[in-house]
Amino acid sequence: MQAAISRATEAEVLQALRSDRPGLNGLAALLSPAAEPHLGAMAKRSTAITSQRFGRTMQVYAPVYLSSFCANRCVYCGFSADNTITRRVLTIAEAESEAMILHRRGFSHLLLVSGEAPAKLGVDYLEELALRLRDRFAALSIEVQPLATEEYARLFQAGITSVAVYQETYDRAVYKQVHLGGRKADFDYRLETPARVAEAGMREVGIGALLGLADWRAEGLALGQHLAWLRRHYWRTGLTVSFPRMRPAQGEFKPLQPVSERNLSQMIFALRIFDPDVGLYLSTREEARFRDGMIGLGPTRYSAGSCTAPGGYGLENAGGEQFEVGDNRSLAEVSAAIQKKGFDPVRKDWDAVFQAKGDRQQAA
Amino acid sequence: MKVFCNGEAQEIAPGMLVADYLSQLGLDASSVVVECDGKILTRKEYGSHALQDGSVLELIRFVGGG
């Protein structure tokens, strides 16, 4: 796999840029060093495809951190069980209150995030919270510990629309190096999770790699393979990719292989060209300048006004942060920036009414 | 007795077996499918199935097609 990338020639890059269906070989070429001189052309093509598929829009959402308890020991993460930080898990009422702050600010899509500690925050909690929030938010996503298919099905019934679960790295050796303990140390269980999410009938599943762990080019190709597999086996399920790029966190973990903004933009353009329909997230880990520059060039979903500590929006004694935010702007400011670039910030792109209570979307 | 074969009324001897009827028509039983009163007969049954008065027969075979 790595070989395909390092072997790629300029001719293959140009071929991939011109092709309607570049395939994995084309993706490898677009991720390769040979493609770097053609970043401008890649940006142009990525922009055209994004415009055609998504129009001149950018979906906005906000994360709600529910809990900083975590049973895993991931060397790169602020919530690692090995770190001494103030741990907090919100009560359902507190979570609802945080969500309503965001509701008043204008958000209609929420991402509910927690560390992976089932004893502190499990399916019952999420189900209860979803039932409470579903009528006030157009879409609810979760980014929590990997669950079983039946559990995802329960949550879908309760009103959760999509699930994000990032492999962090598709490189088994690096994965073992950075995941020292907890259920997350099981590479395969995590890898199989997006399929379980789709199997359960969720509308959308989000995958991603934490940039800075293994070689970003290889991660890009692995993400492409994962997307292709999911498209083939779960054609009804929407797909998204996230690009969390390592930032300072508790534990001061330095990226093993730093990824520059140029690298990140190349990865985004390459995946957009490879899969015109995939949603692409760019979170507030990135600077405002970079995020503004990328509007229209590939990404389709931006968070805003994010706080990565449980209770951080309105509660006292918020817990420790998962990561430091790069773009601190409010929803109003981010929306203004989106509009300034000639795009429409979309706060609501779904409706709970389409997902009837007790409605099962898809079987196998 | 009367039977209907491929939409046409035919007079045949009472209690005639399907196999004999096919021979009478000059048909090779191995290339013919017989549907009798809505039920598809197996080849083995040709030699034992007796036609009734008013039976409706469809005699089908493969023909050219796209």
Add this chain to the structure above:
Amino acid sequence: MLTIAGRKFRSRLFGGTGKFSSPEVMKEALAASGCEMVTVALRRIDLNNPADDIMSVLDRDRYLFLPNTSGARDAGEAIRLARLARASGGGEWLKLEVTPDPRTLLPDPIETFKATEELVKEGFKVLPYMNADPILALRLQDAGAVAVMPLGSPIGTNQGVLTRFQIEIIIAQAQVPVIVDAGLGAPSHVAEAMEMGADAVLVNTAIAVAGDPVRMARAFAMAVEAGRIAYESGLGAVSKDAAPSSPEDGLGFLR
């Protein structure tokens, strides 16, 4: 090597047996085509002409017979024909054709889907003839079809692959072999279908009514091979705008 429902085929050209001027011409043309599977239909025997058994000229050891349900106008009729086909020693293979409109002979998607579901349950290897609808192709595969047969253009019209755009999508998404069927009027049409990535093609009218069906069959065989080799060898992309190295306008924000 093409594999459909576990069976291997060396040739990616399938033949139809209809519309030939005589059984002898049909036999020679199919031999010239190199095909290994031929479609056949089911019809009432002509009692005034009992010896007329066109299919007896074809060697059942050489050709896999693929009975079709042509004439069926709904799922019920198709299912009945399928069972008759199986009883006539046609095996479990079935080209499911449900065409209620005799003018266009276009396939009914709803009846085709219903019949596919039922026939798969009864153990048939169903190859549904369908309009080039990518979602329908996915639904038929999910229902258990062993291949899909999207049309290039309506039966007998010889218009070629008018449904190119949709067939490309079907091929990209398919988990079973895609056999482009109907409307393939010239060798260039089948080459085009194969270059797109189709797994096989089915040709009947264009060969049967050609001036010289035997030579035409050979031409089609060569075109199928050429198209397939081209596809496997990696065709160059059709050029859109040639912007090999654009200046990095709009990327000034990158650090």
